[in-house]
Amino acid sequence: MSNNKAKWIKISFILSIVLLFVKFYSFYLTNATSILTDALESIVNVVAASFASYSIYLSSLPKDDNHPYGHGKIEFFSAGIEGALIMVAGFFIIYQAIYNFFVPNELEMLLEGMALIGFAGLVNGVLGLKLKSEGKRLNSLTLEASGKHLMTDTITSFVLIIGVAIIYFTGLNVLDSILSILFSCYIIYSGYFLVRKSVAGLMDETNPEALKQTVEILNKERKDAWIDIHNMRVQQYGGDRHIDLHLTLPYYFELQQVHDEVEIVENALENQFDGAIEVFVHADPCIPEKCCHYCQLKSCQVRKFDQKSKIRWTANNMTKNQKHYHDLADDND
Incomplete structure (x- = not known):
């Protein structure tokens, strides 16, 4: 799995360098600040791809004494750095756009510039979709963040082409600065979203999607002997996932029976997810x-009360640190 991550990050890094030169050449031809904004964001792409490559290398290292949960969290840090760099680029672009508003540039060769930006945007779009898809498949926030970043770059590139076309046909060069500021606001928002997601991962904030998937699997594989599951925790460390839960079983089960049921639960979860899982x-x-x-166990020989209801397992009640008879008591109040 780590080899697949490394492969796509390397492809992203190489293409980001090529497209960086394409965009700066476009700026050289046109002297348009709005095109410069796209070129400056490409610098972020190169830096982010290089840092992402290193973070994926670290995340693939096995657990050690100092990192008993592995090194997967480095991917959250990588995504946060990428988001911060995007925001810095956005603020710099705003500064440059305001400066050029008062000291405008003479624009040239806009058609050629639009063609180059269009080519770069198309390449970024295809690669971004692939990275986002692979990131979800491999549970890699680094790949997913890079994919979203490139797709954002694609959107801004094609909107930029429309804006430059308007400048070309109207001759209103002042639109160059206005367009740059609008793009910058979008870039800053995109960067903030990545930083927010990175902080959430580093702080072990609940991942609703991972929790939902876990609940769905346990409901699908549910056995009558699994009387209760509670105090469940689902944590995502980069591409690795850790699940802790309390499983209530009949009190008269022998140790071997308990072990077998626990193993069934573990296998049910481990076989359903891509990536490393504990x-x-x-x-x-x-x-x-x-x-x-x-209790759903119909063959129970020591039952003292008739079954009155079936507890529906949800993300809300399975994460509570209490058995589900508390929920029944609340319902009767």
Whole structure:
């Protein structure tokens, strides 16, 4: 998996260097500040791709004594750096656009410049879609962030072409600075979104999508003997996923039976996800006076109360640090 990540990041890095020269050559031909904004963002692409390559190398390293959960979190840091660089580029572009508003440039060869920017935007768009797709498949925030960045670059490039075309046909060179400022605001917003997502990962904020997938799998594989699952935690470390949960089983199960049921839960989760995954299951005994009311085990020989309901497992109740008989008590209040 790490080899696939490294391959796509290397492709992104090489193309970002080529397109950087294409865009700066376009600026050299046209002298348009709006095209300069696109070229400056390409510098960010090169820096981000190089840092992403190193972060993927680190994230692929095995666990060690100092990093018992692996090195996957470096991908969050990488995405945050990329977002911060995008924002810095956006603010610099605004400064340059305001300066050129008062000291305008003489624009030249706009048609040739538009053609070069269009070519660069098309390449970035195709690569961005692929990186975003591979990032989701491999659970790599670095690839996904790079893909979104390149797709943002594609959008700005083609909107830029429209703006430069308007300047070409109207002769209103002042639109160059206005267009640059509008692009910069969009770039800054895109960078902020990446930084926000990076901080969320570094702070172990709940990943709703990862949690939803885990709940769906457990509901699909649910066994009658799995009386309850609670105190579930799903954490994403780059491409690695860690799942902790408490599984309530019949109190009379022997140790081998408990081990077998725990192994079924672990296998059900590990076989459904791409990427590295660790599952830690803590087994709890049932409490007959309380768990019988929602226990699904029809063959139970020690049942003290009839089953009254079936607990629907959701992301909300499975993450609570309590067994589900509390929910039944709340419903009866």
